[in-house]
Amino acid sequence: MKKIVLEAKNLTKFYNHNKVVDSINLQIEEGEIFGFLGPNGAGKTTTILMALGLTEPSSGEVNIFGYNSTREPLKVKRITSYLPENVGFYEDLTAQENLKYITRLNNIPEKNAEEKIKEVLKIVGLAEEAHKEVGKYSKGMKQRLGMAAVLVKEPKIAILDEPTTGIDPKGVEEILNLIVKMSKEQNITIMLSSHLLYQVQKICTKIGIISKGRIVAQGSIQEIDQNLLKTNQEDSFEVKVNPELSPVVLDSIKKIEGVNKIEKKSSEHSLEEIYIKYFREG
């Protein structure tokens, strides 16, 4: 079994007596790309902020590489990179200067920092624009600079909050490729929150679905799919037919005693279906 990198135990957060996050249990293993799925306001960002030690949990705890996020936030933040939703930079500074500030805050020696900044700007494809003021950047470029900021501190785990919102399809493609590259080449564990299922399906090795502050499903997409089928399957039969049955046959099956429901199903649940089902129930 692989090492568990991020673990949340009974993590709960109240805002003015509203349970925003409701005893979440999460486990992310080393090397995974974990997709954290849920609609807006489900508690994704709150969970992430608690994992980083930027918000205190009401109860429960999060550990990253064995460090408690609430009690040892500096140790956690040293090995964890965070890309906030709507990442912002100092607009009157250049990309290079912005990254320099981050390396300084991380206490990375100037000499190494210089090279590291060049390297990450090349990775995200901003080497040409390194000395341009960030105020002149497009949204997609800013997001890529955000990825550079994630990489520059050489983290062991990167938490990306909605990394693809507000970006054009080509930009999204670039960001997703970067994430996969990060995971494979730099061996960084990734937690990625999103409400865009299609993207997550493409790159994530595991997913967790959160709805109204609760984790409603967790595991690989196949596992969740099977679980979903299982719950429907009690006392039910699945028949594979090709081509479709005629309405006459269906009618006669319906008339058999004990049959109360006939459902047509496509061969496999897409993530979309899983998602919608959970949110209808939640």
Place this chain on the structure above:
Amino acid sequence: MNGLKVVFWKEMADHLGSRKFIILFAIILAISVSVVYILSQNISEYFSEISKEYMFLNLFTTSAGSLPSFIFFVSFFGPLIGIIFGFDSINSERSRGTMSTVLSQPIYRDALINGKFLASLTTIGIMLISIILIILGLELGVLGIIPNFEEILRMGLFFVASIIYIGFWLSMGILFSIVFRQTTTSALISVMLWIFFAFFILMIASVIADQIVPLNQNSTLEVAAKNDEIKNMILRISPVVLFQEIVIALLNPSARAFGISSLVKLNDLLPTSLSISQSLMVIWPQFVGLIALMLICFAISYIIFMRQEIRAT
């Protein structure tokens, strides 16, 4: 500690290169230099008002014709400088989305607010001290007035008092920048409070004092003194008043009391100047009060900031 240092130097670099710093510096420099210059041109006119023992200090406190004195400008513009450096310090980070980026780095949360406060105060200090030095140079060159040791000491204390005074307005600006998400709201509220403490409190103090101890033509001196005492008590809530009293005592060695009592008691005293330690004794309560106001204001902003949610949106 590393975090504090990094934030401090980044903020310093931002301030010193910023347009607001250059504009402010130019305005204050122009005003103070012109005050001193006009005064020095017409020095013979005011010669009777200036004590020869403390000629150098008197140039700061005497007003020349229609232009008010240098210390009036500090007590008037000081708050504005503090507010300008403070009112957008936190909420602009928030609205730009840089706050969560910075705080997700391995630094303590207070490094951000402490670094910002110290950097702004240092910038203001640099601004103030260079203006004082420029004026000093002008007086040396144009008038040939050489300050004596005590005058330099008093100028030093004046500098410290001004820093604390502007520090109060700075921490108030920071407080509002934490409480209000909009920079315009925090700027407006800060300016409103400044106007209240600088102008409205004068009216309010005398109205309240007159309500408690009504004065009429037959009032005895005791009643008048009582009225004045109440008025002064209310006035001293205002950092502007506290600062003005401190500066009067520091830069005017003959000042020994404030309010109506200064008129009554002084008649029987020898018109000699006070030594620096005695001047300090006179305004010690005001000094402590001003420091307390600044610290309380900063402490409140610190606590609110530490408890606040860090949300990107």
